[in-house]
Amino acid sequence: MPRYGRYKTALYDQFARVGKALASARRIELLDLLLQAERTVEDLAGQTNMSIANTSQHLQVLKQARIVESERRGNHVVYRVTSDHAGNLLTSIQQFAEVGLAEVDAITRRFHDGCEEMEPVDRVQLMTRAKTGDAIVLDVRPKAEYEAGHLPYAESLPLEDLEQRLASLPKDKQIVAYCRGPYCVLAVEAVERLRERGFNAIRLEDGVREWQEQGLPVEYEESA
Amino acid sequence: MPRYGRYKTALYDQFARVGKALASARRIELLDLLLQAERTVEDLAGQTNMSIANTSQHLQVLKQARIVESERRGNHVVYRVTSDHAGNLLTSIQQFAEVGLAEVDAITRRFHDGCEEMEPVDRVQLMTRAKTGDAIVLDVRPKAEYEAGHLPYAESLPLEDLEQRLASLPKDKQIVAYCRGPYCVLAVEAVERLRERGFNAIRLEDGVREWQEQGLPVEYEESA
DNA sequence: AAAGTATTCAAGCAAGTACTTGAATACCAT
DNA sequence: ATGGTATTCAAGTACTTGCTTGAATACTTT
Numbered sequence A, B: 001m002p003r004y005g006r007y008k009t010a011l012y013d014q015f016a017r018v019g020k021a022l023a024s025a026r027r028i029e030l031l032d033l034l035l036q037a038e039r040t041v042e043d044l045a046g047q048t049n050m051s052i053a054n055t056s057q058h059l060q061v062l063k064q065a066r067i068v069e070s071e072r073r074g075n076h077v078v079y080r081v082t083s084d085h086a087g088n089l090l091t092s093i094q095q096f097a098e099v100g101l102a103e104v105d106a107i108t109r110r111f112h113d114g115c116e117e118m119e120p121v122d123r124v125q126l127m128t129r130a131k132t133g134d135a136i137v138l139d140v141r142p143k144a145e146y147e148a149g150h151l152p153y154a155e156s157l158p159l160e161d162l163e164q165r166l167a168s169l170p171k172d173k174q175i176v177a178y179c180r181g182p183y184c185v186l187a188v189e190a191v192e193r194l195r196e197r198g199f200n201a202i203r204l205e206d207g208v209r210e211w212q213e214q215g216l217p218v219e220y221e222e223s224a
Numbered sequence C: 001a002a003a004g005t006a007t008t009c010a011a012g013c014a015a016g017t018a019c020t021t022g023a024a025t026a027c028c029a030t
Numbered sequence D: 001a002t003g004g005t006a007t008t009c010a011a012g013t014a015c016t017t018g019c020t021t022g023a024a025t026a027c028t029t030t
Helices: A002-021 A025-034 A041-048 A052-064 A085-100 A102-112 A122-132 A143-147 A163-168 A186-196 A208-213 B002-021 B025-034 B041-048 B052-064 B085-100 B102-112 B122-132 B143-147 B163-168 B186-196 B208-213
Strands: A068-073 A076-081 A135-139 A154-156 A174-178 A200-203 B068-073 B076-081 B135-139 B154-156 B174-178 B200-203
Touching: A002 A052, A002 B002, A002 B025, A002 B085, A002 B102, A025 A041, A025 A052, A025 A076, A025 A085, A025 B002, A041 A052, A041 A076, A052 A068, A085 A102, A085 A208, A085 B002, A085 B085, A102 B002, A122 A135, A122 A174, A143 A154, A174 A186, A186 A200, B002 B052, B025 B041, B025 B052, B025 B076, B025 B085, B041 B052, B041 B076, B052 B068, B085 B102, B085 B208, B122 B135, B122 B174, B143 B154, B174 B186, B186 B200
Parallel strands: A135 A154, A135 A174, A174 A200, B135 B154, B135 B174, B174 B200
Antiparallel strands: A068 A076, B068 B076
């Protein structure tokens, strides 16, 4: 079908454009952060240990593929994902890598061992226990990410503030900590530390994105 | 968290590996074909107008990302997707491009206009009508792809054989043609030609993959 | 208006990718 | 074994990407 040659290549080019945007570990790291909350270039550069200029350039690649968009806000430029569909892209890559690439399993296992995770079936039940106060759900990400969206009944307790606020946590209830998702180590570390102090702590593998993709509800801060 | 730096980059590298494999229009085209049916290198090279060596190289990139696998069969090497998860990758990229990139819409519109598609709601109903014989479902892809999996009650009528078999088609029933999916033009062309001849033809946008992802059943040939 | 901060742009270099060509390998048929 | 076919490998070249550096731009504050 020579007549359709141009049509086909043009389409594949568009699809590849999205693929190209996801073809760099740096850009995936940026996207991963942006899926938690919107951020300035400066912030992203700091979080990823990249130069500002380099960060800006990577962001523009993501922007060209319409995965992220930007908005000038005063002196800063704030980047955010264009839609929830962007999360699906990363999710499907992660899912694929999880089942297909033995390396991923090996890497995560090295860091997450000894820290039992919640069974997937517990999700719905967890919310009812959180609602009644039988379980405490902790969001151990930085506060800004909590404010951009968090699980229902979760309270914000950034990992860095953990030590100072230990006293306010109950020893007799189960504490469920979550962070950015299955590959994030914040909750692993939180649970580790809590257990050392004698708390009954457990890690929820999900992050907000995973929660949302399950069709479960998410809360946002009204203020902002 | 300097302690986790290596862990994080190692993971992002793995995810990017998948992204890299999808970062070329050529490779997406190959994957698209492989999602319809397994194929030899020679066949793929022919379908995509690439040199054999180049095709082989692209296939190896896909193979390294575990998106496809290969098996020697006599004199040929047959490539196939490793799992259905590979289809999800392409689907999520396509879905993203569809909503995010205006270009995709513009490109497809240029070729698919004037050819009404079936409403998504018709899917389930379509099968019952096909079952009772009220509608004829035609798979207009090459026969090998039909054999690798097709919609229930569909009969194989490759586009190239259409003219010869017009006589066997009824004028009083609705004919529903489908091909590789929303971006494939085989069914568009089939419907165009059928209408010119006075048939009541309509295009189903789905391909086998889309069908499957909806959780709907698919049939395979027993023989093979 | 002037100075300061955040971001982008432009140029340059090293490294990586895409494609071609011709040789090497693996299997089949005789 | 020999010749034929399908695929992969190796080397070369043009092109693209990733990162750095320093200048340019956009906005804020004084």
